[in-house]
Amino acid sequence: xxxxxxxxxxxxxxxxxxxxxxxxxxxxxxxxxxxxxxxxxxxxxxxxxxxxxxxxxxxxxxxxxxxxxxxxxxxxxxxxxxxxxxxxxxxxxxxxxxxxxxxxxxxxxxxxxxxxxxxxxxxxxxxxxxxxxxxxxxxxxxxxxxxxxxxxxxxxxxxxxxxxxxxxxxxxxxxxxxxxxxxxxxxxxxxxxxxxxxxxxxxxxxxxxxxxxxxxxxxxxxxxxxxxxxxxxxxxxxxxxxxxxxxxxxxxxxxxxxxxxxxxxxxxxxx
DNA sequence: AGTTGAACCTGAACGC
DNA sequence: TGCGTTCAGGTTCAAC
Numbered sequence: 273x274x275x276x277x278x279x280x281x282x283x284x285x286x287x288x289x290x291x292x293x294x295x296x297x298x299x300x301x302x303x304x305x306x307x308x309x310x311x312x313x314x315x316x317x318x319x320x321x322x323x324x325x326x327x328x329x330x331x332x333x334x335x336x337x338x339x340x341x342x343x344x345x346x347x348x349x350x351x352x353x354x355x356x357x358x359x360x361x362x363x364x365x366x367x368x369x370x371x372x373x374x375x376x377x378x379x380x381x382x383x384x385x386x387x388x389x390x391x392x393x394x395x396x397x398x399x400x401x402x403x404x405x406x407x408x409x410x411x412x413x414x415x416x417x418x419x420x421x422x423x424x425x426x427x428x429x430x431x432x433x434x435x436x437x438x439x440x441x442x443x444x445x446x447x448x449x450x451x452x453x454x455x456x457x458x459x460x461x462x463x464x465x466x467x468x469x470x471x472x473x474x475x476x477x478x479x480x481x482x483x484x485x486x487x488x489x490x491x492x493x494x495x496x497x498x499x500x501x502x503x504x505x506x507x508x509x510x511x512x513x514x515x516x517x518x519x520x521x522x523x524x525x526x527x528x529x530x531x532x533x534x535x536x537x538x539x540x541x542x543x
Numbered sequence: 544a545g546t547t548g549a550a551c552c553t554g555a556a557c558g559c
Numbered sequence: 560t561g562c563g564t565t566c567a568g569g570t571t572c573a574a575c
Contacts, residue, residue, distance in 0.1 A: 489568060
């Protein structure tokens with residue numbers, strides 16, 4: 273489900289109900305997620321939340337004892353509900369707050385994760401992550417150097433978390449369309465100029481998507497229950513056989529690196 | 544070292 | 560209506 277804008281939206285939605293409050297306890301109903309839920313979470317009692325943050329698509333709850341690291345996987349979501357709210361199917365975990373509310377995590381496919389670490393810098397899942405797409409570290413020179421000698425398809429390259437984090441299937445497709453670059457173009461053949469265009473476009477697309485509360489394809493909801501509004505602006509993603517917004521040519525689709533890809537064969541050239 | 548694809552899981556949508 | 564098949568917003572890890 274969620275790419276960076278959806279995770280950022282979720283974080284902003286839940287923060288006012290968590291930040292500065294105390295976690296009374298964490299209830300786990302289904303520990304079998306992408307990885308087993310860290311046992312430390314169940315042991316937590318009455319710990320103060322110091323701050324909330326995000327790294328890549330991970331939510332981070334900084335407590336006085338350590339860090340809760342959450343991931344929404346493909347189908348996960350979080351919402352804020354009262355303590356006595358009835359439990360729905362796939363409501364796997366609750367973080368109970370001392371303000372009458374709790375953060376409830378629902379995830380049908382269970383590709384998400386809830387883990388514990390006392391040292392974020394040593395956290396194993398963070399070690400190989402590339403820069404944040406909205407940071408200055410993600411710039412034309414970086415992308416140019418990183419892409420040298422890579423034979424991978426450009427789209428696969430951009431979705432690689434070791435290159436840049438947070439760019440999932442929707443925004444990779446949308447960004448490449450806006451750049452006029454073919455998703456199968458070999459990453460190693462990019463020019464400096466093209467790298468600059470890609471960097472600028474990704475930043476613009478992600479920023480705009482965050483402003484609109486993310487993309488709702490079918491089941492993503494902001495924590496307040498509203499959908500994301502970016503879906504109304506999707507130019508190519510899931511629009512196979514529809515006319516290209518720029519030239520009217522039928523949008524094509526192609527599986528690249530196990531993920532469906534959408535592009536305009538006229539506007540997006542391999543060269 | 545770089546690249547590819549199997550695996551994790553449920554449910555909605557589609558074809559017959 | 561029912562049943563089998565395909566596909567889905569992510570990511571790791573094993574095997575070429």
